[in-house]
Amino acid sequence: MTTQISVIVPTYNEAANIAPLYDGLERALAGRPWELVVVDDDSPDGTAQAVLALAERHANVRCLQRVQERGLCSAVHWGVQAAHGELVVVMDGDLQHDAALVPQMVEALEAGSDIVSASRFLAGQEVRGLPTARRRRLSSYGNRLTNLLLGRALSDPLTGFFATSRRLFLATLPRLQADGFKIFFDLAYHNRQATIRELPFEFASRRHGQSKLQLYVLWLLACDIAAKLSGGVLPPRLISFVGVGLIGSIFHFSVLYSSMALGAVFWVGQAIATVVAMVFNFSINNVLTYSDDQLRGAAFYKGLLLYGLIASLGIVANVSTAHITYERLQGHTFIAACTGLVIDVIWRFAVSNRLIWGRASILWKPRW
DSSP: OOOOEEEEEEESSOGGGHHHHHHHHHHHTTTSOEEEEEEEOOOTTOHHHHHHHHHHHOTTEEEEEOSSOOOHHHHHHHHHHHOOSSEEEEOOSSSOSOGGGHHHHHHHHHTTOSEEEEESOSTTOOOTTOOSHHHHHHHHHHHHHHHHHHTSOOSOTTOSOEEEEHHHHHHHGGGSOTTOSOHHHHHHHTTTTSOEEEEEOOOOOOSSSOOOOOTTHHHHHHHHHHHHHTTTSSOHHHHHHHHHHHHHHHHHHHHHHHHHHTTOOHHHHHHHHHHHHHHHHHHHHHHTTTGGGOOOTHHHHHHHHHHHHHHHHHHHHHHHHHHHHHHHTTSOHHHHHHHHHHHHHHHHHHHIIIIISSTTOOSOOOOO
């Protein structure tokens, strides 16, 4: 029987949720030909092994275990490309998305909708999965911001639970961002004329694992929106890297002016400020810009050491360029320092993206 529905589930540390997720889908989709495609980012808790064990008992279960790739959006891209079904449903593996809603989503697609999303915020819905006022405020701010860009009033434009045709998704794929913030937001943005139907669902509390929503979600969303406003010329990761650099410049100039006030000559103050800013930027980028490849424990210090060694060339270029500019402009400290910073940021982003956190990283990052 030809597969009709492919359920795509990106996972990281969801081993305990795999069996109950499958059971819920099996009950909901009884009588329909369907498959479960789990895309796991090499979870250290054995999620991939749990999926493979399930696949031994059920022929409609497949696992794509990614060893080097990371990220929710790119995981969905992989899953849809590997799917066999004409219709694809994307949902989380943490059991907060109700599998019982999937048949209604499929029926809405069959009735003519281009995209069907599950909304946590339709009238009368109580969001148990967002237990704190801070979490609810973050979602509210994010929804308002994304709706402005989408040009429509969706109650939940940041949902992670949606369905569409594989054909529409693949047609949009070349324009989607692998390092974007929310895949549904990205899909809706590039299909702003599409018919989108929202269905209410109860967003349940997590049963196992840890929530992936952190305080930096609005930062990631802002970078994603800025990337879209640039027409896709600037990727979200570069925008985040530069944004962190701008924040780091506050520390840079604070140290620079303080050093000069204490009697240091310009080039000494610039060198000290550059090193301080380098450590700050590395630490913040590790959390924000490269959250999917975040370095922890010993790997963090190895990464910092490697970053410092490689970026030393950038520091030399920074200080040299800034000093030359300072002398030629006869003491314009701010302009001279900015000139050096621009050279440094470009160099560090290229190095970081390639060798520290990227797929071609020479830094061994154990996942267990």
